[in-house]
Amino acid sequence: MSGNPYQPFPVKITKIVSESDVEFTMTVDASLDMVPGQFFQISLPKIGEAPISISNYGKNWLQFTIRAVGRLTGAIQNLRVGENLFIRGPYGHGFPVEKLANSDLIIVAGGSGVAPVRPLISQIVAGTLPVKSLKLITGFKSKESILFTEDIQAWEQKCDMTLTIDKPQEGWTGDTGLVTEHIRRLKLDLPDNYQVIVVGPPVMMKFATAEFRLLGIPVENIWVSFERLMSCGLGKCGHCKIDSTYICVDGPVMNLSHAATLID
């Protein structure tokens, strides 16, 4: 059985950065072609396997930002630099990079939803994916749960960025409130010209995309990314099916015109 799509391959962990109490970013050695928004099936033999989005990548490396909230992710957290992580992929449709290039782009991401858009933002601020303008709104529950602090500082220098936490907190002088409130305040002269990406928890995506519709952004210009349980990533296991859509092969990034019709 050559080329078995279920068999993962080992990749060496080269760096682990703690992002918050439960989240960490793991860099591994890997030279693979991929697109921002795609995901890998990550596994540890003896423990199990789960889909994790690419949180950044370069020519010879790849990052995953993982929330240690389950048995597998908890075990991955115990790995050290030099050990192997097992992966297969990349899978799925990523962000529509061709449509986004040279656009006026707005990216809204909440919590761990910042991870899948991070490679996209990195490419934009580095100039490898040129856009006309970038507005970025990132939201987190509290100041302790903010991810990618260093990246965010760099992004603030390069684009129109809002970093907000849900509620005011002692020692926090930045923006507060849900991302929806900040979307509402955007001043968009020609809403037809914008491309919009929204990634976060299901409830956040529902209300955030509704705000953009109210601002007059055409539904065809809005992109979302879904997260679902998956056992295969290949369109076989059935866990991620919603209506006739398989998130693993038809998504995870989808246009809102399609995504809005999906009822779990």
Next chain:
Amino acid sequence: MSAYDYSRKEFAAVFAELQKTYQIYGPKRFAGRGRFSDTDLIRYAPLASLDELELAEKSSLSPKSLVFPADETIFHFNDHEFSQPQLKENGEIIVLLRPCDINGIARLDKMFLENGDQADPYYQRRRQRLHFFMIECRESFENCFCVSMKSNTTDNYEVALRFAGDRVAAQVKDHRYAGLFGQKGRAGSFSPEFVSGNDKQVELPTVETMPAEMFNHKMWEEYDSRCIACGRCNTSCVTCSCFSTVDLFYADSRQCGERRRVWDGCHLDGFSDMAGGHSFRKNKGERMRFKTFHKIYDFRKRFGFDMCVGCGRCDDVCPEYISFSSCINKLSRTLKGGSDK
């Protein structure tokens, strides 16, 4: 194409001759192994002789385990290496099955061989060993609604067989069997007939897009209390193809273990649970809606025909007496603005 007639004894000799080259699977009765005391279990198994072929009753499990076992090791691993398990036996298999199940496996083919543009190698290596010998099915069993599902007929077989008392008739479509079948029988004119009517009939929804209000319609609430999430409808279904993967390691050699895939089902708890607490379809009624739409609505949107083949096994095995055919009819009535009662 040729046709032959046999006495049962003559055909038993053909059967025995085929067994020299092929393993033959068919519905087999296991006395006393049924769900209730003093009942039998009928499931697909290797047949030692023609006498073991069970024709009087429907098998409670479908032949899908021949291509998609309930539990299959996808690889073994140790610290550094993965290895693919070989199939224990790699010979070719003749499977005796009815038109609904042949059509059921054609639906599994769509999922495992085509969906996602990449063939599933574990399914494929089992599937390519199978040769379908169709058991002519002229009379419906209890709960069957294959005619409504248009899965009562098929031409996807190499040989068709009619078992009528002491007589057996065969239609041989694949010339590789012509010599063997011709040698032991007399030339005949058999051509299989198919069930043309079932006691149970369903009216399928004709909508191209399911109205959003049907997803949360109160018609599904009945199943909140009635369904107990046992998943028997999923396991008995010839077309249910969902699975989960699980890892295990060996007690005596903890660096070694295997990854398996095991049947999973949309009615079972945990089917959509994600680490961190997100979950979908917590209510049993929502799971019933999800399964129903998949079987008779959204599979068709993706593949051009319905998933359900109307074999009625889900109704046969449900411990809560949920009738899938009634559910389909109720949905169609509701869609047309009628009563959901």
